[in-house]
Amino acid sequence: MIIQQVHVTPVAFRDPPLLNASGVHEPWALRTIVEVVTDDGLTGLGETYGDLHHLGRVRECAKALVGLDVHALNTMYARIDTIVGTGRRSGTTKEKSVDRVFSAFEVACLDIRGKAAGVPVSDLLGGKVRDSVPYSAYLFYKWAGHPGEEPDRFGAALDEAGIVAQAKLLIEEYGFASIKLKGGVFPPDVEIAAIRALHEAFPEMPLRLDPNAAWTVETSIRVGRELDGVLQYLEDPTAGIPGMAEVAAAVPMPLATNMCVVASEHFPPATASHAIGVLLLDHHYWGGLTRSSHIAAMCDTFGLAMSMHSNSHLGISLAAMTHLAAATPNLTFACDTHTPWQDGQDVVLPGALRFLDGAVAVPTGPGLGVELDRDALAVMHEQYETCGIRARDDTSYMQRFDPSFSARRPRW
Ligand SMILES: O=C([O-])C(=O)C[C@H](O)[C@@H](O)C(=O)[O-]
Ligand SMILES: [Mg+2]
Numbered sequence: 001m002i003i004q005q006v007h008v009t010p011v012a013f014r015d016p017p018l019l020n021a022s023g024v025h026e027p028w029a030l031r032t033i034v035e036v037v038t039d040d041g042l043t044g045l046g047e048t049y050g051d052l053h054h055l056g057r058v059r060e061c062a063k064a065l066v067g068l069d070v071h072a073l074n075t076m077y078a079r080i081d082t083i084v085g086t087g088r089r090s091g092t093t094k095e096k097s098v099d100r101v102f103s104a105f106e107v108a109c110l111d112i113r114g115k116a117a118g119v120p121v122s123d124l125l126g127g128k129v130r131d132s133v134p135y136s137a138y139l140f141y142k143w144a145g146h147p148g149e150e151p152d153r154f155g156a157a158l159d160e161a162g163i164v165a166q167a168k169l170l171i172e173e174y175g176f177a178s179i180k181l182k183g184g185v186f187p188p189d190v191e192i193a194a195i196r197a198l199h200e201a202f203p204e205m206p207l208r209l210d211p212n213a214a215w216t217v218e219t220s221i222r223v224g225r226e227l228d229g230v231l232q233y234l235e236d237p238t239a240g241i242p243g244m245a246e247v248a249a250a251v252p253m254p255l256a257t258n259m260c261v262v263a264s265e266h267f268p269p270a271t272a273s274h275a276i277g278v279l280l281l282d283h284h285y286w287g288g289l290t291r292s293s294h295i296a297a298m299c300d301t302f303g304l305a306m307s308m309h310s311n312s313h314l315g316i317s318l319a320a321m322t323h324l325a326a327a328t329p330n331l332t333f334a335c336d337t338h339t340p341w342q343d344g345q346d347v348v349l350p351g352a353l354r355f356l357d358g359a360v361a362v363p364t365g366p367g368l369g370v371e372l373d374r375d376a377l378a379v380m381h382e383q384y385e386t387c388g389i390r391a392r393d394d395t396s397y398m399q400r401f402d403p404s405f406s407a408r409r410p411r412w
Contacts, residue, residue, distance in 0.1 A: 021184030023398030044111035046104030099287030106288030184214030224251025
């Protein structure tokens with residue numbers, strides 16, 4: 001199974017104006033689609049970030065993988081390290097860049113290996129321990145529509161009533177059984193009120209709040225204490241391992257992160273200081289599915305619970321996330337997904353991945369279990385060509401409408 005060709009296609013899809021601590025999502029989200037083709041005619045799919053700088057690296061590395069066997073993942077990683085890492089960056093930054101580029105190719109190779117063996121990717125990761133993977137309703141404060149455009153079908157969510165209405169809509173359509181609110185948008189008391197309103201509207205549902213480190217240690221402790229008994233976990237209230245450790249020691253609920261533990265070298269200080277109780281896995285930056293399984297084993301060793309992080313993504317990523325979650329015994333909590341916000345837009349043929357009661361059934365066919373929709377890929381690539389966006393920049397987009405906006409952290 002020798003790699004003969006690698007196709008790398010940037011795509012763009014519509015994204016609603018979702019608010020966060022950095023600003024607001026632009027009208028188009030970007031992704032890069034990777035297709036690895038072997039000499040025996042098998043094709044594997046991968047999906048990764050779409051920013052131009054990253055796309056350039058993915059393209060450069062794709063050429064270096066031609067001629068390798070799809071099993072030669074260590075050689076593949078070393079080649080990518082030579083191109084992306086050596087001499088250009090050091091430490092965590094270097095490792096993260098290599099992992100980010102490697103991930104899409106690793107997923108595509110696992111897709112091929114699963115197809116060749118006639119087994120799902122979850123089998124290659126040790127076998128599924130659950131038949132379906134629960135996801136949470138990922139709520140965002142949002143504008144009714146992008147400025148100058150018609151409102152989108154989700155409408156505005158700029159206060160607690162809007163957030164509760166959004167939760168109702170997503171739960172009705174997807175059946176989610178837990179809720180995450182993206183915070184760091186309004187002063188903490190406003191977001192506390194939104195969480196309380198959600199608790200009142202959905203008393204049985206586990207709730208999480210993620211302000212993306214928009215708060216000081218003091219604010220984080222105050223919010224954590226006020227939301228005692230209401231939050232399942234509090235995600236990245238403040239920046240950095242030492243700050244998180246201070247908060248963790250003073251609040252009743254566990255702290256989760258996709259910000260302060262993002263490379264292996266963060267494990268020793270984070271575990272020694274008990275900074276986090278939950279790690280959000282993300283194969284896109286942890287170096288693919290196999291390496292993510294190793295991270296899960298590390299979490300098991302250190303007694304950390306697990307959930308999964310997401311960014312705006314399409315169906316190849318959802319399939320990969322679902323296989324990984326299915327084969328991760330210690331994945332404790334429902335995973336994040338941005339799928340509802342893509343509202344049916346996808347590069348894979350419909351039908352393979354379905355949400356039922358908030359969960360996606362683990363595909364049982366060979367490989368990832370999703371097939372590329374070539375027409376959709378062409379349309380989304382054309383959208384990429386014409387949309388004018390080449391890198392995600394929530395802050396500049398926000399500043400177009402509010403020049404005084406600052407993404408400084410901590411803000412409160
Ligand atoms: O858990 C998180 O930090 C995220 O999901 C990061 C994302 O980039 C989110 O903030 C977003 O889509 O704006
Ligand atoms: Mg987060």
